[in-house]
Amino acid sequence: MEKRRSDCPALPPGWKKEEVIRKSGLSAGKSDVYYYSPTGKKFRSKPQLSRYLGNKVDLACFDFRTGKMMPGKLQKSKQRLRHDQLSLAKGGKPDLNTTLPIRQTASIFKQPVTKVTSHPGNKVKTDLQRATEQPRQLFWERRLKGLRSSDVSEEVLRTMDLPKVLQSVGLNSSDETLLSAIASALHMSYAPITGQTSAAAEKNPAIWLNTSQPLCKAFTVTDEQIREQELKVQQARRSLEEALMANTLAQAAENSKDTAEGKAT
DNA sequence: AGATTCGGCGT
């Protein structure tokens, strides 16, 4: 079989590329691409490669299959914004993306910061497939300050009212940030959100802060509150269902109008 | 145990 490993000019010197054709099974004829580092370590996907190279090499426009840099390949951020504004101006569908505005690291993929876990004479498996939890800055949630949600016409939406039992921890964090902080915590972790349970966190957050919990004082939620909330969610779902239904109907009407115009010309 | 190979999930 063609076990030819070729140089890959788009990568630093010493990196090799290999393409292996599948010879049996349902996917016979298709191929898999692998890269080998100068030390001989094998890489079988772009995320894996990106994790290893970190910010040494920007792989944003690197095409894993061909092994070449493809300049037009930049998809995210810039182009994306332009498209959004364009389609918005034309009255297109609203963007339903719910990704949190959390800063990622230098690479285009999730990537842990440097964390040395292997020492001479110590057997520790490095380069875990899934990057472990990243360390976080103590008051990272403050970066959420001032973020507001708005509707498609840039009209700022009324903010949610938080129950009084929810109070932020630490100096002068605004209520507005607290909402974002709690929402982020709910999105980013499957663990229960308890707030800062240590009373000491209030006195000296720099030392006692639990960084896996939002900057929020400890609180308890009653069954009563849960039932109330369930009711609200049910109502919200009903109005959403109505809105979506109206939207698909309008869409269908629009389409049939378009095809009618097409026939007329 | 490590390398190779194909399936199949998610997008």
Added chain:
DNA sequence: ACGCCGAATCT
């Protein structure tokens, strides 16, 4: 249709 990665299979 394809990238990515789990896991069965091979050496």
